Amino acid sequence: MTIFQFPKDFKWGTATAAYQIEGAAQEGGRGPSIWDTFARTPGRVYNGDNGDVACDSYHRYEEDVELMRELGINTYRFSISWSRIIPDGDGEINQEGLDYYHRFVDKLLEAGIEPFCTLYHWDLPQTLQDVGGWENRRSIDAFVKFSEVMYREFNGKIRYWLTFNEPWCIAFLSNVIGVHAPGKQDLQAGLDVAHNLLVAHGKSVSKFRELGVDGKIGIAPNVAWAVPYSKTEADQGAADRNIQVFSDWFLDPIYKGSYPKPLYDWFEQSGHVPPIHEGDMEAIAQPIDHIGINYYAMSVNRFNPDGGYLQMEEVDMGLTKTDIGWPVESRGLYDVIHYLQKYGNIDIYITENGACINDDIVNGKVNDTRRISYLQQHIAQVHRVIADGINLKGYMAWSLMDNFEWAEGYRMRFGLVHVDYRSLKRTPKESFYWYQNLVKNNWMETRK
Numbered sequence: 001m002t003i004f005q006f007p008k009d010f011k012w013g014t015a016t017a018a019y020q021i022e023g024a025a026q027e028g029g030r031g032p033s034i035w036d037t038f039a040r041t042p043g044r045v046y047n048g049d050n051g052d053v054a055c056d057s058y059h060r061y062e063e064d065v066e067l068m069r070e071l072g073i074n075t076y077r078f079s080i081s082w083s084r085i086i087p088d089g090d091g092e093i094n095q096e097g098l099d100y101y102h103r104f105v106d107k108l109l110e111a112g113i114e115p116f117c118t119l120y121h122w123d124l125p126q127t128l129q130d131v132g133g134w135e136n137r138r139s140i141d142a143f144v145k146f147s148e149v150m151y152r153e154f155n156g157k158i159r160y161w162l163t164f165n166e167p168w169c170i171a172f173l174s175n176v177i178g179v180h181a182p183g184k185q186d187l188q189a190g191l192d193v194a195h196n197l198l199v200a201h202g203k204s205v206s207k208f209r210e211l212g213v214d215g216k217i218g219i220a221p222n223v224a225w226a227v228p229y230s231k232t233e234a235d236q237g238a239a240d241r242n243i244q245v246f247s248d249w250f251l252d253p254i255y256k257g258s259y260p261k262p263l264y265d266w267f268e269q270s271g272h273v274p275p276i277h278e279g280d281m282e283a284i285a286q287p288i289d290h291i292g293i294n295y296y297a298m299s300v301n302r303f304n305p306d307g308g309y310l311q312m313e314e315v316d317m318g319l320t321k322t323d324i325g326w327p328v329e330s331r332g333l334y335d336v337i338h339y340l341q342k343y344g345n346i347d348i349y350i351t352e353n354g355a356c357i358n359d360d361i362v363n364g365k366v367n368d369t370r371r372i373s374y375l376q377q378h379i380a381q382v383h384r385v386i387a388d389g390i391n392l393k394g395y396m397a398w399s400l401m402d403n404f405e406w407a408e409g410y411r412m413r414f415g416l417v418h419v420d421y422r423s424l425k426r427t428p429k430e431s432f433y434w435y436q437n438l439v440k441n442n443w444m445e446t447r448k
């Protein structure tokens with residue numbers, strides 16, 4: 001048996017995102033986002049699911065906070081629906097939207113739960129997309145204006161901030177691979193989006209400092225860990241590109257003031273480079289206080305000339321998989337956090353980690369033992385990282401509750417709490433009680 005004791009000030013939490021849980025998509029003055037549009041485009045989202053109702057957390061947030069209080073967490077990561085705050089993206093402020101988030105954040109604070117706020121979790125106001133979205137530099141100033149509204153409004157209530165969630169998904173999954181909104185398949189569009197969101201990030205951090213906000217700010221890349229299928233240069237190159245496109249492509253500009261040369265050269269050889277304007281790289285490289293990292297799985301990569309923008313394919317090594325098809329391999333979490341130490345011993349929060357396990361309710365219970373096993377393996381790696389002296393400050397399980405899993409709709413379930421999408425009834429799963437015990441003890445044991 002091994003006991004893993006965590007630091008006394010370790011942050012234990014859960015995470016969600018606005019479009020995935022709120023619902024009330026046409027209520028409270030909210031304007032449409034690109035995900036409202038994308039979900040209504042036939043074939044884009046499984047079963048034609050959308051976020052019109054989702055988990056109805058817009059109306060049920062008090063019940064949700066009660067669940068968090070029962071879970072015993074001290075931190076809750078959530079995101080802001082930009083089009084609830086500024087419905088047309090960069091015009092008038094919607095007071096009803098601000099009022100909603102004040103009610104919600106006040107409930108969290110009353111429950112002794114630290115709000116951990118993501119400003120942008122993919123739901124760009126549609127009106128901005130109508131004029132090019134993140135490919136258009138106008139979105140940079142629009143985001144800075146939105147973030148300034150939030151900083152001024154919530155200074156003193158929210159102390160932990162993230163500008164962007166998973167910039168790889170925003171740029172590459174959504175504009176090169178095309179699986180997420182707006183669903184483009186254009187490498188230059190991906191590089192344009194990645195660059196403009198980085199400039200928006202940097203200018204928003206500068207605004208945060210200028211306003212003297214009482215808090216800390218960072219960004220949350222989803223990081224990949226990959227190993228080459230063989231020792232050949234070709235396979236090693238494929239794995240390196242995959243790792244770099246998720247983390248270095250965004251963290252090098254922030255921490256080093258330039259894009260990673262190997263990957264920059266890779267894109268340049270096909271005639272694609274980021275649209276860097278005078279002053280952009282300086283604007284991006286504003287010092288930040290922390291990074292959030294989202295880790296789900298690692299992969300084995302092989303060179304494949306027909307393997308898309310990276311000429312890379314993932315090799316199925318026959319590992320146990322979760323119900324969304326991702327392999328369960330917790331070693332990658334340890335390895336990728338060590339990889340990130342090249343940026344210094346920066347404050348790191350695991351802002352997402354969790355398993356898609358689609359177990360349903362049987363006799364009033366969800367016996368999601370596979371999710372418990374996944375969490376135990378990954379949280380053991382969290383302890384290893386801390387034991388190595390790395391500044392890993394917190395862990396937020398994805399997700400508090402089952403919710404809208406983007407292109408997968410509602411069929412994929414990541415929650416510690418089961419949601420019946422007809423009745424909207426919340427049912428804590430067995431993993432909820434396992435996590436509750438871990439949080440209460442602040443230690444975990446492994447026993448054969």
Ligand SMILES: N=NNCCOCCOc1ccc(-c2cn(C[C@@H]3NC[C@@H](O)[C@H]3O)nn2)cc1
Pocket residue numbers: 017020166173177179222294296352398404405406
């Ligand atoms: N690399 N090339 N792939 C080629 C083919 O890709 C097809 C699909 O790809 C992906 C890759 C990654 C994801 C993903 C989902 N989540 C979970 C969410 N995280 C933020 C939060 O909102 C959670 O819901 N994190 N990552 C989805 C699809």
